[in-house]
Amino acid sequence: xxxxxxxxxxxxxxxxxxxxxxxxxxxxxxxxxxxxxxxxxxxxxxxxxxxxxxxxxxxxxxxxxxxxxxxxxxxxxxxxxxxxxxxxxxxxxxxxxxxxxxxxxxxxxxxxxxxxxxxxxxxxxxxxxxxxxxxxxxxxxxxxxxxxxxxxxxxxxxxxxxxxxxxxxxxxxxxxxxxxxxxxxxxxxxxxxxxxxxxxxxxxxxxxxxxxxxxxxxxxxxxxxxxxxxxxxxxxxxxxxxxxxxxxxxxxxxxxxxxxxxxx
Amino acid sequence: xxxxxxxxxxxxxxxxxxxxxxxxxxxxxxxxxxxxxxxxxxxxxxxxxxxxxxxxxxxxxxxxxxxxxxxxxxxxxxxxxxxxxxxxxxxxxxxxxxxxxxxxxxxxxxxxxxxxxxxxxxxxxxxxxxxxxxxxxxxxxxxxxxxxxxxxxxxxxxxxxxxxxxxxxxxxxxxxxxxxxxxxxxxxxxxxxxxxxxxxxxxxxxxxxxxxxxxxxxxxxxxxxxxxxxxxxxxxxxxxxxxxxxxxxxxxxxxxxxxxxxxxxxxxxxxxxxxxxxxxxxxxxxxxxxxxxxxxxxxxxxxxxxxxxxxxxxxxxxxxxxxxxxxxxxxxxxxxxxxxxxxxxxxxxxxxxxxxxxxxxxxxxxxxxxxxxxxxxxxxxxxxxxxxxxxxxxxxxxxxxxxxxxxxxxxxxxxxxxxxxxxxxxxxxxxxxxxxxxxxxxxxxxxxxxxxxxxxxxxxxxxxxxxxxxxxxxxxxxxxxxxxxxxxxxxxxxxxxxxxxxxxxxxxxxxxxxxxxxxxxxxxxxxxxxxxxxxxxxxxxxxxxxxxxxxxxxxxxxxxxxxxxxxxxxxxxxxxxxxxxxxxxxxxxxxxxxxxxxxxxxxxxxxxxxxxxxxxxxxxxxxxxxxxxxxxxxxxxxx
Numbered sequence: 088x089x090x091x092x093x094x095x096x097x098x099x100x101x102x103x104x105x106x107x108x109x110x111x112x113x114x115x116x117x118x119x120x121x122x123x124x125x126x127x128x129x130x131x132x133x134x135x136x137x138x139x140x141x142x143x144x145x146x147x148x149x150x151x152x153x154x155x156x157x158x159x160x161x162x163x164x165x166x167x168x169x170x171x172x173x174x175x176x177x178x179x180x181x182x183x184x185x186x187x188x189x190x191x192x193x194x195x196x197x198x199x200x201x202x203x204x205x206x207x208x209x210x211x212x213x214x215x216x217x218x219x220x221x222x223x224x225x226x227x228x229x230x231x232x233x234x235x236x237x238x239x240x241x242x243x244x245x246x247x248x249x250x251x252x253x254x255x256x257x258x259x260x261x262x263x264x265x266x267x268x269x270x271x272x273x274x275x276x277x278x279x280x281x282x283x284x285x286x287x288x289x290x291x292x293x294x295x296x297x298x299x300x301x302x303x304x305x306x307x308x309x310x311x312x313x314x315x316x317x318x319x320x321x322x323x324x325x326x327x328x329x330x331x332x333x334x335x336x337x338x339x340x341x342x343x344x345x346x347x348x349x350x351x
Numbered sequence: 352x353x354x355x356x357x358x359x360x361x362x363x364x365x366x367x368x369x370x371x372x373x374x375x376x377x378x379x380x381x382x383x384x385x386x387x388x389x390x391x392x393x394x395x396x397x398x399x400x401x402x403x404x405x406x407x408x409x410x411x412x413x414x415x416x417x418x419x420x421x422x423x424x425x426x427x428x429x430x431x432x433x434x435x436x437x438x439x440x441x442x443x444x445x446x447x448x449x450x451x452x453x454x455x456x457x458x459x460x461x462x463x464x465x466x467x468x469x470x471x472x473x474x475x476x477x478x479x480x481x482x483x484x485x486x487x488x489x490x491x492x493x494x495x496x497x498x499x500x501x502x503x504x505x506x507x508x509x510x511x512x513x514x515x516x517x518x519x520x521x522x523x524x525x526x527x528x529x530x531x532x533x534x535x536x537x538x539x540x541x542x543x544x545x546x547x548x549x550x551x552x553x554x555x556x557x558x559x560x561x562x563x564x565x566x567x568x569x570x571x572x573x574x575x576x577x578x579x580x581x582x583x584x585x586x587x588x589x590x591x592x593x594x595x596x597x598x599x600x601x602x603x604x605x606x607x608x609x610x611x612x613x614x615x616x617x618x619x620x621x622x623x624x625x626x627x628x629x630x631x632x633x634x635x636x637x638x639x640x641x642x643x644x645x646x647x648x649x650x651x652x653x654x655x656x657x658x659x660x661x662x663x664x665x666x667x668x669x670x671x672x673x674x675x676x677x678x679x680x681x682x683x684x685x686x687x688x689x690x691x692x693x694x695x696x697x698x699x700x701x702x703x704x705x706x707x708x709x710x711x712x713x714x715x716x717x718x719x720x721x722x723x724x725x726x727x728x729x730x731x732x733x734x735x736x737x738x739x740x741x742x743x744x745x746x747x748x749x750x751x752x753x754x755x756x757x758x759x760x761x762x763x764x765x766x767x768x769x770x771x772x773x774x775x776x777x778x779x780x781x782x783x784x785x786x787x788x789x790x791x792x793x794x795x796x797x798x799x800x801x802x803x804x805x806x807x808x809x810x811x812x813x814x815x816x817x818x819x820x821x822x823x824x825x826x827x828x829x830x831x832x833x834x835x836x837x838x839x840x841x842x843x844x845x846x847x848x849x850x851x852x853x854x855x856x857x858x859x860x861x862x863x864x865x866x867x868x869x870x871x872x873x874x875x876x877x878x879x880x881x882x883x884x885x886x887x888x889x890x891x892x893x894x895x896x897x898x899x900x901x902x903x904x905x906x907x908x909x910x911x912x913x914x915x916x917x918x919x920x921x922x923x924x925x926x927x928x929x930x931x932x933x934x935x936x937x938x939x940x941x942x943x944x945x946x947x948x949x950x951x952x953x954x955x956x957x958x959x960x961x962x963x964x965x966x967x968x969x970x971x972x973x974x975x976x977x978x979x980x981x982x983x984x985x986x987x988x989x990x
Contacts, residue, residue, distance in 0.1 A: 193383075230382035235493075240611035242383060297493060 099158075100125045100269060100301050101146065106155030108141055108325075115141040116152065116325045123269065128295050129303045130316035130333075134345060138325040139305045140182065143271050146303065147179055148172045160268075173202055178267035180258045182274045182305075188247035192238060192257050193229065195246055199264030200225040232263050235297075236290060252283035259290065263298070270294065272304040276311055284311065291315060313337060321345065356533050356564070356775075359556040361397075361434045363598040368394035371574060371601045377423040380608035380616055388423060390601065396424075398524070400431035403509030405520040407462065407486055411436035411527065414458045414539065416484075418442045418451070418474070419466020421580040421606045424490055424506065426593060428464045433537060433556075435527045440539045440551070441585040443938045444470065445931075448976055450549070450938075452477030454541050458551055458782060459483040468494040471503070533557045539782055540587050542734045543937035551782030552587070552734045562737035562776035563595030565758040569742060570704045576602040576624045577701075581613050586939065587734040588708070592626055595737075617698035625705045629712040630940060632727075634868070635697055636716055637844045641872050657685035658722075665690075665722025671746055690723040699725050706730050706742070709939060711815070711834070713842030714750035721748070729753050731813060735791065735798055736760075737776030741813045752812035762813065768803040769819045821944060823854035829916025831859070833944070836917045839904045844869045845896060848929050848936075850947050851919065852955055860958035861922040862951065863897055864888075864929055870896075885926045885983055894988055897924060901990045920990055921958050923965075926983035932972040957987060 101123040108116040116138045123129045123146075131139050144150040145157070148167040157164045159175070167175070178199070186195050203225060206218040214222070233239055236256055241249060246257055255275060262270055275291065276284045288311060294300050306312050312319060313333040321329040321336055323345040329336050336342055358366070367376070372391040379386055388396065409415065415432045417439055419425050429439035440458045442451055444466065451473050455463065461483055465471045471489050478484065489495055490506050504512075513520055537556040541549040566572075580593040593604045602624075607616035614635075643654050664678045674682075694700045705720070705727040712729065720727040730742035731753035741762070743754035756762045760774040773796045780788040792798045803819040806812070816822060816832055823831040833851040840849045840861065847866040853859035865888050873896075874881060881887040905918045929935040934946050948955060950969065957965040968982035 227382060230384075234382060237609070239383075239608045240615070293494065296496060 098124050100160065102156075102158035103146070104156040104158065106145060106152045106157070108138075108145060108150055108152040114325050116145065116322075118155075119322065119325070119327045120155075121320045121327060121330050123301060123303055124318075125301055126295070126299060127301060127317040128291070128315055129301075130312045130319045131303060131305050131322060132307075132309075132312055132319060133322040137322045137345075139322055140273060141325075142322060143179065143273055143303070143305060146269075147177045147271055148175065176265070176267050177269045177271065178262035178265040179271035180255070180262050180273060180275060182277060184251075184254050184258055186246045186254060186258055186261070189245055191243050191245055192249070192260075193233070193242050195257060196229045196232065196261050196264045197225065199261040200229060202265060228266070229260075229264050232260050235263075235293070236260050252279050252286070255279065255283075255287065256290065259287075259294075263294065263300075267300060270300050270302045272302060272306075274305055274307060276306060276308050284308070288315060356557045356560045358560055359433065359531050359533050359535070360430055360537060360559065360594060360598055361528065361531065363560070364390075364394055364397060364430060367598065367601045374574065374601065375603045376597075376601075377426070377604050377606070378620075379423050379606040380612070380619075383608075385605070385619070393423075393427065397427045397431045397434060399513070400427055400509065401434040401524055402513040402517070402520045404431060404435050404437065404462070405523050405527075406509065406512035406516070407504075409435060409437050409462055411530070413437045413462070414440050414460045416440045416442055416455055416458070416460040416463040417584065418463060418470045419444055419490065419584070420610060421582075421584055421589070421593070422466065422490065423604075423606055425464065425466065425584060426580075426604070428488075429538070429594065433531065435524065436531055436535070438536045438539055440541070441590070442541065443543070443583050443585040445583070446473075446938060447932055447972065448473050448476050452480035453548060454551075455481035455484060457548075458539060458541075462486050462488065464488045465490070467491040471495060471498070531556075533560070536779070538590060540585065540590065540734050542587075543939055543941075550784055550787055553779040553782050554587075554737055554776075555779055558737045558776045558778060559591065559595045560599060561759070562739050562774075563591055563599040565775070566591075566739050566742070567596055567600055569744070569757060570624075572596060572600050572602070572624060572704070574601040576600065576703075577620060577622050578602065578604055578624050578626075579613075579617055579620050579622045580604050580606050581610070581617075582626070582628075583938070587738055588626060588732075591738045592624075614698065618695070619698075621698060621701040623701050623703045625699065625702045627705075627707060628709040628939070629707050629716070630710070632707060632712065632716055632720060633844065636719060637866065637869050639693070639697065640844065641868070644872075644876070654689055657681075657689040658719075660685055661690065661722040662718065665724070666718050669721045669724070669726070670748065686724070693723055694725060702726065704728070708732060708738075708753075710941065711838045712750070713838065715842055717750045731815060733800060735778045736772060736774055737778070739776060740770075740772050740774070740800070743812075747810065747812070749812065752807060752814045754813065755811055756813070762806070763797065764805060767819065768805065768816070768822070770800045770802050770804050770813070770815075771797045772800065773797050825853060825859075825916040826855055826857050827916065830913055831917060832914060833859075833917075835914060836861075836904065836908065836919065837942070839907060840900060840919075843900045845873070846900060848942065850929075850942055850944065851917070852948070852958065853917065856959065858920040859917050860955075861901065861919045862947070862954065862958075863922055863924045865893060865897070865924060867928075884928065885981070888924045888926055889983065889986065891986075894924060894986060897922065898988055898990060905990065921987055922990065923954065923958065923985045923987045926967075926985060927969065927971060927981060930972070932974065933970070954985065963987060 099122045104120050106116055106119045131142055133139050145152055151166045204221050206221050210218040276287055295302055316333055319333050319336045321342050328341040329339040367390040373389050375387045376390040376393045377388045415437050417425050417429055432439040442454050463474050486502050488504050488506055492505050533556040537554050537559045539551045539553050541551050543549055582589045597604045605620045607613045660681050664674050664682055667674055702725055705725055708730045728743040728748050732738040732740045739757045741754040741756050760772055763771040777796055777798055801819050802815050803817055803822050804813055804815040807814055817834040821833055825831050831853050836851045837849050840846050845866055846863055848864040850862045851859055901919050901922055908914050908918050931938050935943055953967055964984055964986045966984045968980055970978055970980055972978050
């Protein structure tokens with residue numbers, strides 16, 4: 088069943104229609120269509136090199152596909168300039184942590200608020216009037232996220248000194264600081280131990296439930312995906328091979344073949 | 352001066368709101384900023400909560416359980432309970448489900464106030480053990496959105512319930528307040544106890560307030576003090592400091608942001624009056640020493656030079672003895688270069704009065720703090736006495752005594768050496784346990800402490816030897832005082848916990864728990880590779896280090912005529928940390944000797960039958976209540 092037709096457009100945050108992405112002669116994605124509904128956790132899975140990260144880059148506008156359409160909030164999205172990408176309220180975390188290592192957790196998270204800060208250079212330098220007010224307001228929002236993610240104790244610690252699991256949490260914090268409508272997580276549990284994974288799962292669920300943020304995530308840990316996601320889309324060799332509830336996808340023959348391989 | 356107490360805690364609140372209305376009563380760090388409430392605001396908040404209780408239908412004499420980390424709202428909830436004639440029962444927040452279930456069931460609480468989802472979960476899990484529990488109020492709504500809210504209320508929703516019929520509840524509150532009197536029950540505190548189920552110690556307003564008043568006078572505490580409330584709310588000490596003394600003097604109580612930020616918050620607040628059990632001082636010192644080892648060569652040698660000097664003259668300076676001008680000058684330079692900055696890093700710059708109690712503190716640790724100019728003292732007390740039995744007056748401080756009896760406290764030592772006391776702070780009874788009350792408190796009000804000790808004739812200071820029931824005899828008739836030896840061993844930072852055996856035996860043996868922070872740091876420095884606590888604990892080099900410590904302690908003991916029988920001949924390093932969740936320690940981290948001797952009976956046998964190693968399997972309880980087993984082969988070393 089084609090999910091896009093079955094769902095009401097109002098509930099749909101993003102609609103990806105027949106997207107094809109090429110790098111020269113290489114087809115990274117071909118004719119992929121699916122949607123992301125408001126308030127859901129949408130997982131994108133697939134074997135290595137299937138095109139998942141490319142898909143995420145298409146979703147946030149970093150790559151513009153050669154063919155196909157991206158509908159975000161009911162509007163067809165044109166090709167975006169880098170600064171426009173930042174302003175469209177889609178935030179993301181990266182597969183390899185991309186924080187500013189020398190900066191503190193707090194400062195890293197404040198960078199997530201940059202798009203909301205409008206005061207000029209002079210005012211910022213003097214830290215007076217609008218600049219001070221703005222910083223206070225934005226700091227409060229960041230502090231609420233610090234409280235949410237339970238990282239009060241490392242607020243002033245340089246990120247480079249933190250263990251990997253905490254860095255991942257800080258990265259999630261920075262993405263949340265931008266108050267995104269759509270949060271993209273690229274392998275949020277990669278390289279974590281079980282305890283860190285459990286913590287991260289709880290935070291992702293809490294973000295989704297308490298803050299109402301729509302989440303699209305790529306993840307390799309199948310257990311995690313099946314527990315977290317409301318719906319799963321499976322990509323293999325740049326093509327969509329399945330889409331649906333975790334249970335449906337788990338038992339789909341195409342998916343089993345893609346993951347386990349078939350004899351030719 | 353021991354005049355009768357004519358106040359209750361809620362009345363003290365009203366007095367403070369009038370007298371110190373605009374002074375800060377509580378602070379809590381939230382969103383990175385210290386939020387504060389004046390006494391007047393606290394009064395309003397407490398009244399609002401009290402009205403909320405009435406709206407929920409709480410009756411006089413009902414018990415209200417309080418569970419969570421130190422937060423102003425939880426303290427207010429307790430005072431609000433007193434305001435309507437109900438009794439607050441704080442419970443250790445880190446207790447596992449069973450323990451919480453027992454206390455809730457035993458005190459028949461009708462309402463529980465929980466800090467967050469974790470506490471709510473534990474309470475819900477134990478529902479069938481406490482049939483009386485009707486409702487739960489939570490503070491932090493996170494994660495509780497999808498719970499069944501028929502009996503669960505958010506703290507904020509109390510307000511709405513009150514507004515529906517405010518006039519009626521205000522009138523009722525007025526009537527209830529008139530009925531409370533100083534003789535009524537102020538709080539029930541469950542003591543963890545080293546044996547058996549916890550007992551509920553019933554304390555009246557008179558108990559709490561007279562103990563708070565007398566101790567405040569003893570140390571001339573004033574309205575200007577600042578304290579940090581970070582110790583468990585269910586512990587009598589916290590109740591006395593953060594409510595009793597705070598309300599009596601009207602000083603400010605600060606609550607840290609979370610347990611992990613405690614050290615940082617301590618530095619920001621800079622308390623003037625500070626209380627900590629020995630283990631807090633120990634871990635402060637350990638982290639501090641580890642950081643010094645990481646420091647540059649110049650800093651390190653500067654630290655070592657001045658600390659050596661401080662060890663020599665610091666304590667005499669503190670006690671007011673005369674020292675030579677050169678020594679005094681060097682100490683003053685040290686003050687600028689090392690002691691002052693060190694106190695600042697520890698967050699103890701402004702401490703005017705510091706106390707340690709609960710366990711014996713190592714003389715080295717004790718002297719370390721005193722030598723850098725912190726007025727650290729010891730006190731001896733227990734829940735049944737509303738804390739204070741004896742405390743050390745300024746200028747009369749020794750590492751091995753616990754001071755003189757407080758105002759109004761009478762002391763008596765029976766012929767077996769057990770200490771008895773009688774004071775205005777003496778508890779009313781153990782809740783629903785008349786036998787225990789009878790065996791502890793006689794009809795004249797004398798209470799048996801269960802500790803053995805003696806009074807030093809030269810200065811009237813009390814000295815504690817051990818728990819009376821733990822003191823025994825070696826097979827050769829010499830005195831066996833396990834805790835004395837354990838404390839000596841525990842004074843080494845690498846040893847976290849230890850249990851010494853030897854009652855009625857030929858010689859003494861010990862089980863040792865290493866301190867992962869301290870030993871882990873050593874391992875890192877010396878390229879010792881390990882993957883788990885168990886592996887590090889069993890490392891031959893670690894055994895050698897511990898062996899060395901045991902030898903040092905033995906040398907000390909050999910010199911003491913009375914205790915020369917307690918020399919430790921064999922020891923082993925345990926493969927797991929002794930844990931309160933496994934019932935091996937009490938919630939205040941005291942060793943449960945009997946439990947350990949039973950649980951590790953195979954190890955005890957091996958310690959005495961001369962075997963070189965033993966294979967053992969033991970049960971562990973994880974934080975979520977699940978159980979598992981770990982097994983290990985432990986070596987046993989002769990000293």
